[in-house]
Amino acid sequence: MTVPEPPAIELVGVAKSFGAVRANHDINLRIARGSIHGIVGENGAGKSTLMSILYGFYQADAGQIRVNGREVAIPDSRVALSLGIAMVHQHFMLVEPFTVLENVILGAEGGLLTGPALTKARAELDRLGRAFDLVVDPDAVTGTLSVGELQRVEILKALYRGADVLILDEPTGVLTPAEADHLFRVLRILKEQGKTVVLITHKLREIMAVTDAVTVMRAGTVVATKATADTDVAELAGLMVGRRVLLTVEKGPASPGRPVLEEENLVVRDARGVTRVKDVSLTVRAGEIVGIAGVAGNGQSELMEALAGILKPVSGSVRIDEQKSAGNPHRVRGQGLAHVPEDRHRMGLVTAFAASENAVLGYQSDPALGAGPLMSPSAVRAVAEAAFAAYDVRPPDVRLKTALFSGGNQQKIVLAREIERDPVVLVVGQPTRGVDIGAIEFIHQRLVRLRDAGKGILLISVELDEIRALSDRILVMFDGRIVGEREGGADERSLGLLMAGIDGEAA
Amino acid sequence: MRARKALPGWVDYGLIPLLNVTCAFLVSGLVVLAIGADPLEAVQILVWGAFGFGEGIGFTLFYATNFIFTGLAVAIAFHGGLFNIGAEGQAALGGLGATLVCLAVDRFVPWWVTLPFAAIAAGLFGAGWAAIPAWLQAKRGSHIVITTIMFNFLAAALMGYLLVDVLVAPGSMQPETRTFAAGGRLPPLRELFPDIGLGQAPVNVAFLLALVALVAIWVLVWRTRLGYEIRVFGANPVAASYAGISATRITMIAMMLSGALAGLMSLNEIMGYQQRLLLDFTAGAGFVGIAVALMGRAHPVGIFLAAVLFGALYQGGAELAFEIPEISRDMIVVIQGLVILFAGALENLFRPALVRLFVRRGGI
Numbered sequence: 001m002t003v004p005e006p007p008a009i010e011l012v013g014v015a016k017s018f019g020a021v022r023a024n025h026d027i028n029l030r031i032a033r034g035s036i037h038g039i040v041g042e043n044g045a046g047k048s049t050l051m052s053i054l055y056g057f058y059q060a061d062a063g064q065i066r067v068n069g070r071e072v073a074i075p076d077s078r079v080a081l082s083l084g085i086a087m088v089h090q091h092f093m094l095v096e097p098f099t100v101l102e103n104v105i106l107g108a109e110g111g112l113l114t115g116p117a118l119t120k121a122r123a124e125l126d127r128l129g130r131a132f133d134l135v136v137d138p139d140a141v142t143g144t145l146s147v148g149e150l151q152r153v154e155i156l157k158a159l160y161r162g163a164d165v166l167i168l169d170e171p172t173g174v175l176t177p178a179e180a181d182h183l184f185r186v187l188r189i190l191k192e193q194g195k196t197v198v199l200i201t202h203k204l205r206e207i208m209a210v211t212d213a214v215t216v217m218r219a220g221t222v223v224a225t226k227a228t229a230d231t232d233v234a235e236l237a238g239l240m241v242g243r244r245v246l247l248t249v250e251k252g253p254a255s256p257g258r259p260v261l262e263e264e265n266l267v268v269r270d271a272r273g274v275t276r277v278k279d280v281s282l283t284v285r286a287g288e289i290v291g292i293a294g295v296a297g298n299g300q301s302e303l304m305e306a307l308a309g310i311l312k313p314v315s316g317s318v319r320i321d322e323q324k325s326a327g328n329p330h331r332v333r334g335q336g337l338a339h340v341p342e343d344r345h346r347m348g349l350v351t352a353f354a355a356s357e358n359a360v361l362g363y364q365s366d367p368a369l370g371a372g373p374l375m376s377p378s379a380v381r382a383v384a385e386a387a388f389a390a391y392d393v394r395p396p397d398v399r400l401k402t403a404l405f406s407g408g409n410q411q412k413i414v415l416a417r418e419i420e421r422d423p424v425v426l427v428v429g430q431p432t433r434g435v436d437i438g439a440i441e442f443i444h445q446r447l448v449r450l451r452d453a454g455k456g457i458l459l460i461s462v463e464l465d466e467i468r469a470l471s472d473r474i475l476v477m478f479d480g481r482i483v484g485e486r487e488g489g490a491d492e493r494s495l496g497l498l499m500a501g502i503d504g505e506a507a
Numbered sequence: 508m509r510a511r512k513a514l515p516g517w518v519d520y521g522l523i524p525l526l527n528v529t530c531a532f533l534v535s536g537l538v539v540l541a542i543g544a545d546p547l548e549a550v551q552i553l554v555w556g557a558f559g560f561g562e563g564i565g566f567t568l569f570y571a572t573n574f575i576f577t578g579l580a581v582a583i584a585f586h587g588g589l590f591n592i593g594a595e596g597q598a599a600l601g602g603l604g605a606t607l608v609c610l611a612v613d614r615f616v617p618w619w620v621t622l623p624f625a626a627i628a629a630g631l632f633g634a635g636w637a638a639i640p641a642w643l644q645a646k647r648g649s650h651i652v653i654t655t656i657m658f659n660f661l662a663a664a665l666m667g668y669l670l671v672d673v674l675v676a677p678g679s680m681q682p683e684t685r686t687f688a689a690g691g692r693l694p695p696l697r698e699l700f701p702d703i704g705l706g707q708a709p710v711n712v713a714f715l716l717a718l719v720a721l722v723a724i725w726v727l728v729w730r731t732r733l734g735y736e737i738r739v740f741g742a743n744p745v746a747a748s749y750a751g752i753s754a755t756r757i758t759m760i761a762m763m764l765s766g767a768l769a770g771l772m773s774l775n776e777i778m779g780y781q782q783r784l785l786l787d788f789t790a791g792a793g794f795v796g797i798a799v800a801l802m803g804r805a806h807p808v809g810i811f812l813a814a815v816l817f818g819a820l821y822q823g824g825a826e827l828a829f830e831i832p833e834i835s836r837d838m839i840v841v842i843q844g845l846v847i848l849f850a851g852a853l854e855n856l857f858r859p860a861l862v863r864l865f866v867r868r869g870g871i
Contacts, residue, residue: 310748330751341749350743361739362750364732375732 006069008033008165008196009054009085014063016049023049024220027063031165031213036187036197038207038228041217042240042436047200050217051167054198055087056080067165086158090170092150096143100136101125104157121160128159132189133182147297148179155186159195166190167198172206176295177496184210204233216240240437251448254472256285259322260425260456261307261337266316268299268306276302278480279316284425284456289447291471291488292460295499299480300460301342304429307458308332308339321424333362338418342429342460348414349402356398359384359417387416392442408439415443425456432466444470464492464499514858518865520809524802524850526857528816531849535842544833556826557819563826565697565708569780571811571818572710575717576772577796578814579724580633580765582805586728587761588741593640593655594769595793596662597633601770602777603666604632606674606684606784609777613691618778621690622712626774633770634763636662641762645755651762659793670786683785693779713775720768721807727764737761769793795843802850813850820846 007030014027024046031037041047052058054065056074064071067083074080077087094103104125105117122138129135134152136145142153151171158166168187172180187197187210199211207214208228215225216239224239261284268277276299284290294300305311307318309325309332318325320335329339339362341347349358360369360380369383370376384398391412393405402410411431418426431447432440447470451457461467467474474486476498484498514523536546557567577594584591591597605625612621640654667682676685693712697705728734740747740757748754776788795817802816803809824839849856 308749309751328751329749333751339749346743347745347749350739350746352742353738357735361746364735364739364750364752370730370732373731373733375730375735377730 005033006066007031008035008068009198010064010066010069011050011054012064012066014050014053014060014065016053016058016060022220024053024060027222029215029222029225031196031198033068033196034191034194035212036191036199036210038199038201038211038214039217040200040202040204040207040214040236040240042202042438045217045240046220047217048169049220051087051169051198051200054080054085055167081161081163084162084164085167086161086163086165087167088151088154088158088169088171092154094142094150094153096141098142099139100142100145100153100156101138103142103153104138104160106157108161124160125156128156131193132159133186134159146179147174148176148182151175151179151183152186163195165196165198167200169200170202171199172201172203174296176499180206204236207236208233237437249444249448249469251470252452254288254451256288256472257454258286259283260286260320261427261458262319262322263307264317266303266306266318267314268302268311269314270302270311275314276480277306277313280477280480280482281316282458282475282482284458286424286456287451287454288472289451289457289459289470291467291474292458292477292482293464293467293474293495293499294460294462294477296462298477300462300477301429303477304339304342304427304458304460307427308337308341329362330365333421333423336424338421338423338426340414340418340426340428340431342433344407344410344414349410351401351403351410353402354399355388355393355402355405355413356381356384358402358413359387359398361417363417363421387413387420390420391416391446406436407434408436411435411443412439415446419446419450423455425458426450427458427460429460430462431459432461432463440466464495468492468495514861514865518861520804520806523854523857523861524804524809524813527802527849527854528846530856531842531845534849535845538838538841538845539834542833542838544831549827549831549834552827552830553819553823555823556830557823560706561704562706562708563822565705565710566822566825567815567818568714569708569710569775569818570821571814572714572717572775572779573772573792574795574799574814574817575721575810576768576775577792578799578803578810579720579796579807580768580772580793581796581800582803582807582810583724583728583737583768584761584765585800585805586734586741587737587757588744589641589644589758589761589765590652591637591655591762591765591769592652592797593637593658593662593793594765594772594796595789595791596655596659597636597766597769598772598789598793599662599666600636601629601633601767602773602784602788603669604628604630604770605773605777609687609691610674610684613688616690618690618692618694618712622693622774622778625691625778626716626771629770629773630767631770633766633768633773635766637762637766637769638759641759644762645758663787666786670784674784676783681785684783687778687782691778692782693774695779709780711775711779713771713779716771716774720771721811724768725807733760769796795847798847798850801854816846817843 009031011027011029014024016024027050039047049058053060056076056079065074072083101118101121105121109117125138134156136149136152171183175183190197201207211228213225214228216223216236218240264281266277266280267275270276280303292300302311306313309327309329320332320337323335326332326335345351357380360383369379381398388396388398393409393412431443447457459470468489472488474490475482476484476495478499486495539546539549556563558564577598580594581591605628608625608628609621636658640651640658643649643654644651670682674684675682695709695711697708736752737757739750740752744754772792777784781788799810799813799817803813820843827834828836828839
């Protein structure tokens with residue numbers, strides 16, 4: 001009689017609290033050796049905390065961690081690595097000016113001189129690269145690599161340290177569909193070679209495509225673990241939020257009116273002088289949502305910032321509501337253009353401020369806020385309270401520091417601020433990034449309602465599902481250009497090919 | 508991108524500064540002990556010297572006036588995310604501005620006519636001196652910390668030249684201007700309020716002006732659109748550009764306000780006390796302003812308290828050096844240094860422990 005093989009990782013009754021917040025409680029989880037195990041859940045469901053416990057970044061308050069059937073304590077990431085557990089972070093932990101080789105030996109430099117370690121690493125990288133389809137030039141400077149290659153370096157780094165269990169945190173967020181496909185191929189090879197992969201993602205399709213088993217987390221607990229073959233996207237989504245959600249948005253046909261945002265031959269350079277938007281022309285009409293699909297970094301951000309007046313275009317023209325754009329964020333708002341930036345922490349909010357103060361950001365010269373140069377806190381709070389009520393922001397306390405709100409509620413603060421000012425056209429980037437499913441639904445409905453009120457919306461998102469669900473027309477941006485236009489419901493495959501720079505018609 | 512854990516207000520603004528100061532005094536006590544004096548006696552003398560009698564209080568408030576102005580100067584720049592190390596030089600230039608006005612009119616008009624013009628000149632000269640580093644940062648990317656430090660040296664050199672070769676009183680061997688006539692002297696409070704017993708303390712009308720400045724800066728920062736824009740720019744420059752707040756405009760305005768406040772410090776020292784322009788009249792007040800602003804959390808109330816603390820250290824320290832000969836002037840500088848070290852550089856020493864203590868109990 002054979003003893004069944006112990007799971008690669010087993011968690012029993014793991015709990016972790018931060019102050020009064022129970023980030024994880026009573027977590028029981030078995031991850032089988034040589035499998036790809038998905039972990040899904042909304043933001044704040046406790047996925048990252050759980051993985052941080054496994055990786056030794058946090059210590060559990062209670063419970064046991066067993067690796068290969070043996071109970072272990074993981075006080076820091078060094079111990080995690082020695083147990084064969086490695087993490088590939090969402091934001092790569094690489095030193096950009098270093099070569100790939102130097103990055104790989106980071107933390108395992110060996111003795112006083114790095115020479116022997118580098119020689120050994122070069123041979124090992126070559127072997128790993130061929131074994132796992134992870135070929136990267138070891139002498140390339142890391143900063144010059146594409147995002148997909150950077151991720152390969154991260155995985156190589158983990159494998160070089162002898163990792164048996166690889167934890168990947170939202171690995172496809174920054175990848176093109178082609179790069180993501182390649183990543184999945186690598187994951188399957190890893191599995192074939194006996195490695196265990198833990199995949200944290202919020203993209204349910206990826207879970208379905210690549211995992212063997214999936215664990216759903218909600219509010220700090222495990223709500224279900226299923227064999228992937230026995231479940232489907234709708235069930236997983238339902239488990240994540242505890243109720244069935246609409247993955248499509250209910251909306252009637254658009255009735256486009258006059259043009260409210262026109263740009264012609266726009267060319268935009270970023271701060272480093274690189275041309276990021278190359279001769280883009282587009283029109284958004286009143287009463288329609290125009291989506292711009294594309295992999296992050298193909299000029300969408302610069303396009304948005306140029307429309308909002310933050311970046312000065314090199315050439316080309318922008319017209320807002322049939323008037324020439326004033327080309328300054330403040331005056332552009334006066335012309336009726338509202339802008340929800342794609343990164344609320346970096347640009348859309350001052351997180352150190354009270355929420356009320358963020359409810360007037362960009363509209364600080366509104367005469368309603370006070371006489372002359374004065375700005376009355378009670379007037380500011382009144383604006384914020386109205387926005388909070390209209391958008392059901394929780395907790396409903398406008399004096400609270402903005403950083404204390406969850407991602408979804410922060411995003412609602414930004415959206416309320418921009419939409420409640422009754423703009424003619426709304427330029428909105430990544431409206432639901434880092435937002436839980438309940439809030440996604442709410443935000444999508446608001447955008448459709450704004451469209452139905454006869455406003456023009458330019459939607460920029462890297463979430464293809466979102467673009468497809470909301471847009472009446474879809475433009476695909478690649479390498480600074482609009483490379484194609486499709487109808488609202490266009491199929492994913494043809495959009496994906498366009499996004500990867502492959503002409504949809506030819507493919 | 509980990510946000511600071513929020514502490515209850517009284518901990519952040521009360522307990523932490525108190526702990527820092529207590530620590531500074533404990534370590535100072537050890538130093539006093541090491542040189543063979545009695546620390547308890549030293550504290551007694553220091554506190555008595557600073558607050559124990561009318562004249563002592565008057566001196567404490569006189570020094571505090573300087574620190575209120577320079578503390579506010581550093582604080583307003585700090586709200587705009589700018590670290591102004593140049594208050595020392597801006598104050599010196601402010602002194603030049605005030606002096607030029609005094610020398611021009613002091614023989615013809617009473618002090619209350621001179622004061623507004625001198626204040627405007629002091630503010631403008633200080634603002635002008637701060638405007639150059641501000642412009643260099645806004646337009647040329649030269650880091651303001653470096654340029655304001657360099658401008659302190661330039662200010663010292665300029666003042667040296669002017670006092671030796673241009674403004675020096677005829678026939679004087681000292682690098683000083685002539686002594687102002689009555690029209691260039693701010694009356695001390697002991698003359699205006701003879702009943703409150705300030706002895707011979709030089710605290711003067713500039714102290715009242717400092718109190719007005721505290722209120723004005725509070726209104727500016729928390730009750731005006733400009734203050735909002737300065738704070739947005741300081742807390743998140745990217746959000747500021749998104750909100751249409753011009754980086755150049757805010758950098759220039761915040762730094763010029765800062766320079767103007769630093770310049771106003773000279774009213775106290777030049778018109779209120781020295782009654783002539785002399786070299787190094789700032790005596791490090793511009794640098795103490797940095798500690799005052801840090802310790803006072805860049806808030807006018809905190810700045811007032813911190814300025815009074817440093818004023819007390821100056822005055823009580825002088826008393827201490829007089830009473831206990833083992834404790835020299837240099838020892839006082841050591842104690843001030845320790846306060847700056849604990850209140851400024853080690854500001855976060857106790858924060859993590861307090862966060863554990865209070866955040867767990869109180870929820871958010």
